[in-house]
Amino acid sequence: MTASPETPATASPDAGYAPTEHTTPTRYRDRTFYDRALVHSILDEAYVCHLGFVRDGRPVVLPTLYARVGERLYLHGSTGARAQRMAGEKDPGLPVCVTVTHIDGLVLARSSFHHSVNYRSVVIHGTAVQLDDPDEKQAALDSFVDHVVPGRAADSRRANAKELAATSVLALDLEEVSARVRAGGPDDDPEDLHLPHWTGLIPLTKGYGAPVPADTLAPGIEIPDYLRDL
Amino acid sequence: MTASPETPATASPDAGYAPTEHTTPTRYRDRTFYDRALVHSILDEAYVCHLGFVRDGRPVVLPTLYARVGERLYLHGSTGARAQRMAGEKDPGLPVCVTVTHIDGLVLARSSFHHSVNYRSVVIHGTAVQLDDPDEKQAALDSFVDHVVPGRAADSRRANAKELAATSVLALDLEEVSARVRAGGPDDDPEDLHLPHWTGLIPLTKGYGAPVPADTLAPGIEIPDYLRDL
16 A cells, blocks of 8 residues: 555645654655645534643554644643643643544555555644643633534633633644645556456445434424524 | 443443453543444444554554555555555554544533543554555445445446556454443532533534535436435
């Protein structure tokens, strides 16, 4: 499963994050981008990231709710969660790697070797710190809700003091960041082009099912426009 | 964003993986399962896992192609990839955490605090070792292709000696494994039930788009049944 020459039209290598040792790949440099708009679009489209940290010398990777606000990522947790506790105990914070991935299609080549998937991913390296400022924390909680459904934070009850205290938010600045993208169809070797196998791309699609009202929803409360328009 | 009392009908806490320190959560124990059939179904449905390892003391998380064969996971890479190189250099192998996550729905509560997503995830802790046995490696490469589309390995050209040499496969046994599942609708606090916000679940759907034949596909090669039936 190998590289493809295609690069996406949305990706521009200019004016983006500065590459570092952590964000310079050993392979597939033609698939690696540092463009901020591309990184933001990949981050904003996913519902969870994969948060990696080191505990007792071993790696831990956990799916985690998050939201991006400008060049800062907020990571959601409870005050009892391990990563959140560790970030609070460590000075200046917890070294993390946060990865977000979309799978866009199945790439079926004639050769087993050139099979692949199309994907868009972002990898962020940095140090996550616990949010102490109550205003930024409240705003971060709003951003989690609006990240799931834009417009929803204004149409729900805001966190109260007890809920704020029970929630831990980690902040991670977008500094060491790279995106990787594979797009396009299969890329068979010339000597395989005569083989009789069907070859091409199977796009993967995502969508929303019909909303399921909660059992406790009172009659007469209609579904709001921001949900109808999803 | 908090726990829900619902547990899925497919999950049985019996006869599964033995919990260890790494796979016993500090929170949400009612969402944690060790059932093999549930773990297998979550692993088999995803296209990539998130592979975590430690490099120079810092976490790295990379989206990685994989396949499950029985109680063993194969992780795909090239011989130049960092994780693969590190696994080959280390004895007995590379400590890893492999995580697979599906997001099934958006949970919209009346309170910001009880917003959540429905998900199914698997976390595997273990030591990944490089596959040396050529027969197992060839079989693992077939399993990657069949993991993407069942039946495809038999309808493509198998890897040749050069391609086998350029591919590195890590093996990870399923021993320290747990699944986490959140299902069902929102779970608002009793004192919020009178609030006027719409509340419920937005299911997320996944599907396949129409196959896109490669430009180089010869006329007369029809799409095979295993793709038509996706």
